[in-house]
Amino acid sequence: MIAYLLRRLLATIPVMLVVALFVFALLHLSPGDPAAVIAGDYASPEDIERIRHKLGLDAPLHQQLAIWLWQVVRGDLGTSIFSNLPVSKLIGQRLEPTLTLTACTMIFAVLLAVPMGVVAAWKAGTWIDRSVMVFAVLGFSLPVFWLGFLFIFGFALKLQILPVQGYVSIREGLWPCLRHLVLPSLTLGMVYMALIARMTRASMLEVLREDYIRTAHAKGLKPHVVLLWHALKNASLPIVTVIGVGVALLIGGVVVTESVFAIPGLGRLTVDAILHRDYPVIQGIILIFSAIYVLINLLVDLMYMVLDPRIRY
């Protein structure tokens, strides 16, 4: 068990190494002089030279790579070109709103989507099933920011029951914090819910066909006991997998959602970094988000053992 955990942790190192190398290479594979591109169209030659020096682009390539990797390993993500602050500090300042929003979205999406999928599979072929599937297809198709504006228009501007935009930290009270998170979470969670509901339904449909489900029914167990303890438990591996994999969708969506709802998180930092072509910040954000994604999927892998006692490493 411990040995397996260590082995899985070690296996994430090459993946993160490739991510880091890729992020490093991006700057050098781009057509033209990266310093000139980052400096923008109106930069003077001195500006370009300053940026080149700041990014260490005037050193030989292998030396640049070694320096960059060593810095990243020590947690030094470089310095922002625009604000001159360390990137790790900038990210630290913005982490809380993003994590709160993402966690809130994950919790409510899983709590809603799994039952939706279970009921759809249980009542397969009925109108309930069909409406869940319609919801799932719609969830994949509606652009996040458009949905966000629809919600703002409907719930905040017309009905005036929820705040339009902004973020209130949980330290200032649970209720104001949650009130501000309802619309962003709903917006962000739609695709994720669609994905989970769809996978839950598919996985449950497969399990419900098994013999032991018929046996459980035959021995007189109540339907909800069969559904939850016999079926859902055995159908849970693909569901948990998709909950982990879907985090990529959440990370992409959070950038857009924060921009719509004026939430001062990592997404906003990303957008500001794009505007200023602040490449060190963009590199840092990619590394952090990829690390979060890899770690969550590592957790998912470990969940397998809890959910399925047959899996022993």
Place this chain on the structure above:
Amino acid sequence: MVTATVQPHLVEDRPRSASLLRMLRRNPTMVGGACFLLAMLVAAAGAPYFGTIDPEELNPIDRLRGPSLTYWFGTDMLGRDLYSRTVYGSRISLMVGLCVAVLSLTIGLAIGLLSGYLRRVDAVVMRIMDGIMAIPAILLAIALMALMNASAQNVILALTIPEIPRVVRLVRALVLSLREQAFVEASRAVGASIWRVLLRHVTPNTIAPLIVQGTYICASAVIFEAYLSFLGAGTPPNIPSWGNIMAEGRTYVQIAFWIILFPGLFLALTVLAVNLLGDGLRDTLDPKLARGFRGGLAE
């Protein structure tokens, strides 16, 4: 010669027209999606002929007008006709969607074939693909756009790169199972070269799943293009795209909601149509995949 007698078991040999008709009757949502897409393609190609005016024409007197008989979708803050901008905007979205799908399928197929067939290449290539897949697609596209100039070609490139690993994985998995099939072994036994085996015997059997995957890539590329434009990292503002129009309209949500409503509606309907087409194709072309499982987003 050997393959000619074995292959029909894998590639369907029912008469085309009969299966096509049955497909239409069995799958009305797919046909609906295909029809809507066709209509969008016609509108995009013939944009000047559908009652549109110059999408860049400024008309400051009529700015921020609501939908009316003169301005079907209203006007924006510069008095530009939103109906015309939306119709012209479909050009960018559809072009980006199609190009990203075709490009990522082609490149992914090539890499996947080699990786699945040549074991030594495989180990290295798959590690690189794993690494790229650990970066959330939209962030990777943003990073690429931050390093390139804003243009439609660069948007296509930036959206293609994150999709390639997913295609490679799919093709590789298919190749790994196909290379064990009797007809591949047979053609190797009669002395066919690697290229011949891959191109004549393996590739045709990857087409159906690839087409399905292509529709999902197309759908997500259309949405991502709008995200990029919305975040200020997409097509340049002088070309109307659905994302650009909505990005410009965001400050006017309270007084001119239609600026966001109509382009977004068209974007949603287009993506919905592509998704419906994809689900339908999956069910008809590849029954093995038809388990409610989405290759595109689930991987």
